[in-house]
Amino acid sequence: MSESPASGTADGATQVFVDHRELLFAIVYNILGSVADTDDVLQETWLSWTGRAHRTPLEGITNPRAYLVRIAVNHALARRAAITRRRETYVGPWLPEPLLDEPAPEDSADDRAQRSESVSLAMLVVLESLTPLERAVFVLNEVFGYAHTEIAEVIDRSPAAVRQLAHRAREHVHARRPRYQAHPRVRRQATERFVEAALGGDIAALMEILAPDVTVWTDGGGKASGGLRPVHGRDKAARLFAGYATRRSTGFDLRYRRVNGDDSAVLFEGESPYAVMVMDLTADGEQVSGVYIVTNPEKLAHVRRDEESQETGVAEGERA
Template sequence: MADDTLLETYQAHRTLLFGVAYRMLGRVTDAEDVLQEAWPRWSARDRGEVRDPRAYLVRIVTRLALDRMREQAARRETYVGPWLPEPLPTDSLAPTPAPEGADRAVLADTVSFAVLVMMESLSPLERAVFVLREAFGVGYPEIAEALGRDQPAVRQLAARARRHMAERRPRYTVDPRDQRELAERFLAAALDGDVGALLESLAADVTLVGDSGGQAKAPRRVIVGADKVSRFLAGVGVKESEGLVARFAVFNGCPAVYAHTPRGPLGAFLLDVVDGRVQRVYVVTNPDKLAHLPR
């Protein structure tokens, strides 16, 4: 196969491969690194041995991502404070087109911040199977080959992962327009330091989780309760008001507030909305996790 054809095939599947790697790793930078590592393995392979380029590329990326997940586990032992995924910008709250074999709604759901956080409690193999099967509709034979496991073992991993996620994932439908209106009210109240207005947008048992990696301002412990969360957010809005630019954004398919100063990104505030109230606030201020975001 000519080099141009190799590249065309690789590029044709790049969105799929990035989607697999990002959902497994929760980091844009790590997912991009995996794709860069996958290219030489793909380009060096004897094409006569590859019957299904898509399946072969997915297998390469899955194995590389599993290796990187093990590296992540070692790094997190010394990570300062809670660990959150890297925010991924999306153009709208509507799901992106699904690759062949994937369910469009599930594809969007598995990239949501709340679901990515829940997937952190899965084992690496469970997470790989859940992503490949639930998000992308990959068949059990392909998954078994990618993981080097037999099909019964893969089916057990899939059942365990589905059960684990179903027990923790709330079922609800939120109108995207309502999400945006709530996020804009939240943004205005936070910038004004208006505790009363913030309380109106927060659920009584709201939680706030911050990820700074010890490199920026963010709470190192989870904040629980509308009163404490609203006061924390109001304080941030007042303290960081000088030179602050904050706007509505959509990260991981959910409403968010993206803030930056002339010096660079300040933070991403992702809102998990349940029944018209903010149930969880995810605050990412670690500069390493914001470097890929637009200025």
């Protein structure tokens, strides 16, 4: 698409926004870690953009993409304060809202590529420890490849200040999460082994697949099952999953889906989503080092049961 709007009309402004919506969604989601808040920020961005279009002709904007990214990022930074306040009264561990890779049939290849830029759930947890500006700089630079000079214009800082923010963020992230990526096939196999052991209450298999220092986070938000603190260590984690499997007498439908770019498990009770389970692996891909379970129904509201795209099968009551 040309970087210059086709017209200064409301229809022209709408088309420009629609053409960039998936990119804006991906950037804002990685800054906020919340689908609901991202949707709100995109609505605010749309209102700011169309308000600008009504005041002055859009032909004066030579780079609509950069203009929209700047509006969206600054609205996202403002939204971080509200998210922080919510976190202060949140019940139990807080996890980012899982983003299922469920592109609509009419999405273009570019739309699907932009949506896939979401970082893993485990990485989003690490990004929560950054300041809002550090996180925005990290996302724009490391995930989307923006140069420091471009980011400086987006967040209204000097290039030198952006370089310093980028350096601090990169050091912090890499100290907590060294760079490695298990092969997709290895990850899929490890994920399936873990889920079958966990939902089947197979202690021996769990002890084999869980890393000694594994940590389990369960985010129920006080609205669904979930511990008040993370569970650390293989023995405690194995007992947790064994008890969980024993308590569940009803059947689950188990669907393997890609969540934030990773193979993960989604559990349904009837038509309603019950939990999203995302596993983080050790560097060799042989064991599970972290388990992130989201059961808060507010964070699963956008999760749909898709009957037509099942390539992995269904797990019923005997596996629960």
